[in-house]
Amino acid sequence: MKEFTNANGAYLGSPGLNQEWLEKAQYALNSSNLKSWTAGIRFSQVPDMITSHLKSALLNSYLNSITQRLGEMDRDLLHKAHVIYCTDDRGNIRDLSLSPDVSERVDQHLCRFVMDLLDQGNVWEDAVRWYWNNSVIWTLEAMSQEFEQRTLSCMSERTWSKVYSKTLCYANAERFNSLFDIYAKNFVDLYLQSLQKEYLGPSRYSLVFYEEFLGLNAPAVGVQSILRPRMIKEKTSYLTTFSMAVYHQLRKAVAAQEFTLHDNRIWLSANLETPSGSSSGSAIFKSENDLLINSCQELTKGMNDETADVMDSICHLWLKKSTSSQEKIMIHADDILDLRGLLRQKNGHGQRGGYKAEWRDRIAAHMDLLNRLWINPAGINSFTLEEKAFIISESKNSPETGSKGDYIWEVRPGNPLVRDLQKGKRQTSILSKRVFELDPYRQAYEKRAARYFSWLWRSRQSRGHYLEPIRIPTLLNAIHLEYQRSRSAKIIERFEKMMDALKDKEIIAGWQYDRIYRNGQDWLDLKLVVEPPQAIIDQYAKIKSGTKPIKPPKSAGVSLNNLGEQLRKERLRRRLTQMQAAEAIGIDQTTVSKLELGRRSPDFQTARKIQQWFTTASI
Template sequence: MFNYITNESTQVYLERTMEEEKHRIKNFYVLSVNDAPIEKMNYSLFFDRHIEEGSIVDLEQDEGNTNTPSYIIDEEEYARNKELYYKIRLQLRKRIIEKMAISINFYIVAHSTQGSNAILNNDQLLENSIEETKAIIQNETFIGKEDTWDNFYIWLQNQLKIFILEEMILLDGIRGIKELTIEELNVKFFELLRFNLATNKSFIRKFSHNVDHYLKEWQRRLINEINNNVSASLQLGSVIEQPENGGAGSDALQPKYMSNYANVLNNVAYHVVRESIYKKKFVIGDEGIWPKYIFEKGNTSGNLQIIPFIKENRNFNSAYENMQQIASNLVRQMSIIDVDVLDILCHLYLQLAKNLDDIVEIELRDILTMRGLRPKLNGDGRRGGFETKQREQVIHSLKVIQSLWLTIDKTVMYKNNKPIQVEVQGRTFLFKNANGEEYEVNEETCGKSITFTVDKVFAKYLVSSKRQMALLPLKAMHYHPARFNLEKKLCRYLSWRWRTQAYKGDYQQLNKVNTLLEVCGHGLNNRLPIRTRERFEKALDKLVEDKIIADWYYINWDENRAEGKGWAKYWLNTSIVIDPSPEIKEHYRSIERVKKPAKSVATSKDMQSSLQTELIQRMNRVRRNHNLTLTNIAEEIEVSASYLNKIERGLVVGSSKIQKKIWEWLERFDQSF
């Protein structure tokens, strides 16, 4: 109980003293007034936390919140206004039951054989399910009995007595407490109790933690009662198994929730940030002082710098002396875990923010659980806390993210469906408190929770009419950063490819082996290239095993070539088809563009058919005579091999521009045709 207790006799004496002093404290009631409803936007976050931790979700999302007023009422005052105070107690009781209903509902959803999306994707279904669960708890379980709450209030009062008396003994000693009269003891006790409940966050967290443990025992009993009660189980099941309602998509920030997937941004700027961390190819040029990663992708160009954050009230000159070294250290210590944390921040922001200027709050453990980590077990076999090293790693990743300064020199966005040139710069995420003030990420400011929002660079993409969000498998964060490094990176690249291909509904576009390795920051083992190939194929097989992809296969790969000299170069230029999972295809089906009939390249249908037939025949003949693959031709004509394959098979005609390129290419081989 106390640090200075060194022997059993002292322990017994202290316990006896505590018991004696407890009986000298007058009876009292603590009334908390909190009419604020539980925010709907946190439901999916609660569910994610429950699934990741494999246990009942904590009741208190706002543990340690001192904004809820609490009043200490003595027995005489309570008796004079019993009806009023009892109504306040009933309000608190209803709130506790509501939180339990949410938690138990999630437990039932997670353990149901049916899909969980029926509730999590539909607010009305979720609300209906919670209301029915509340009614079951109130009317069909021990929670509806008055004795249950009387015992709870007695326990609650006893806990507060112990906590306050412990503090009084530490301050005044046992002798000092015993020498107080009953009146003096009660005056000091209630002064300290009011102070702690009003302003002492540490005291409130400690007390809330004990209350949570008490209420979790109620939850476990409730789950057993509900699962053993056929009528209650059927009522819950009937709500959970309702089919998901259709409806038009919303233009709100929050994307549709999908189990086992996170939602992340899918623009060039976001991919550049990931890529820069993968490759760690930051350099300090003659004109700059910060590590810089320069990029140019399509119609977007710019750079990403590592500029550590400095609070405005700090002396810049004194801080600047160490900033360059700090920036260099951040680059050197970058890891794929930083990308995990970046994706988690993006997912949680999109889930929780309703507007672009919203500041969202999450707990540090939300990041840890989304990474697939589990709290360590304590002495009695129950889940305790996360390891210090795990928490420190997340805080370090947050420091890396806070230091990212992104400059877009040129890019094209769309406004009113018209392309416009845009220039913008800023950080990726801003870490701000509730007052909108930026704070420095460290162990002190992020010990339990973090508050953040997007800066103007990502905000530009979120308000664009061409805003894109992609589904990222949670496995990308769950995979071990060392043993499954390549799998994590392939998940992210394929997530981006599938989202860009979804518009056309064409997931059969080819991927070059060399491209896949390059975007993942993996090079060829020149001394033993077979190791690179084996590792690459093992990673793809792992993605199939974990149902992230449906299948993969080489195109025009001759296994006999692998036995000859120089096979690695041939293998690197071989193409692969990677088929997404059925869930991905189904999710993106709603955004597929309705295909328009191909435009005719001739005024006569007969002429068009004749020219198309001749084109196909000549392509086949040239390919056979010169032993060429579709990939070889596609690279020269500057189209995708899958599109060229459709032209050769007569499935599409192709634009006049592409047909002209194909004719010009054919004429270089045989003028006699």
């Protein structure tokens, strides 16, 4: 490809191209094109390319590690079921390799891992930008061949962007695969370098790490179970926290800094009332020493979604450790940081030590804020005495001294929360641990939505109406995302990005609008259907419901015995969410939920549709 520069040596690409076009090519990657290309590349051959390079590199490293260990006369490695080899006349090991029957298992294991890895962060978007930038000259040349220079110059920015993206789409498969093969190799090289630094030190347990990573430790492969290091990607786990309406309102007020000055008082307050009356009263932010209002206002600026995380952490640890409603438990800042899933820092010997002092300081600051929270069950204007929301004091009986001893507290929820907890019904819920792992600043909306869904699903447990639609304004209010018509496109895009992130993190199983909308003007009239993960449905199914299961009526031709249980097993076997199964069967989304929970008896037509779906080919 012939290239040229101008008189000043600036790169202009190929003859017929100019600097203005090169700059336009950069701006052409707008949010719409980025979203479209991201979806396209995700379902292309790119993940397979990365998996192929990753598999080759890992298997070579694994076999090299085994060879090195054999050099140290560690012949026990040869008893692994997946290792095959030959020996020469002198008994030396040669032709060390893996059994062919494990290749498919490794492929499947790595395919799942690579897709999860690429779904994290902005990896897909980074890949699009890389391909976009590395194809710019070819694309501009193709455009110049199809259009005259005058035609291209007269195009609007939007039209030019569409033409550029469309031209890039027409790259032949050889060019596409060749370019992304380079990307895949570079990606794998960088990723393996990070693994080397993080996990693969000079230890015999590096072999175990490889076996975990490659899926060779599965029982069907016959690998012995030795030391299990921490997995790269842990299974989703759940924490137990409070779900009373007053706690949910308090947590929402803290996360969104809803505290304001009320009637010229010397403290700040937030309303805890709900339209349904399930929660009432006010939250008050003050100090026992009656700080000046300016000081209180300055302190509340430190409240955010991380403060709400600390609230949930306290409730989870207290529910787990306490034996009575008035018992205090000892909490270390590291206990809360552990729940966040943060890695401890390495010490001078390369081993995991403790957390950074500034991380612990942040937890201490949030503890101080929560210690200033009070609840007045009757509201700010009543004469009812307010009580502390959390009773927190620095531990004086801690065996630890020094800096670590400075981050230990004796804690319990305050009496208003404890009294509500003792009332019994739907006072605790489970919350995905991955909510704590979300960034409290850049993913604040994701955190708030996740907490709202956790509370909502627990509220709906008794009826099993998990898939009942939610009004868009209701959710916007819950996460404090203000809708502005002048910025409707950006707000809708941010909202949908939030929902996709929750799905990617498996905090929700799926989501969809109740109908198609044409533009932002009728978006607020939509409703959202959000499906909880199967683990939440299964957990809440164990709780005794206030409604009695309905006995299926006798029906000729179609057996209704255990139809809901059969439906659930078949749906999980096909790896479908309830929304996906409902769409495939042709029935309402809530019907699937009620049938699986045994809270609805199917009519003949519904049962026939389900039976027909059972007979279709497995998805």
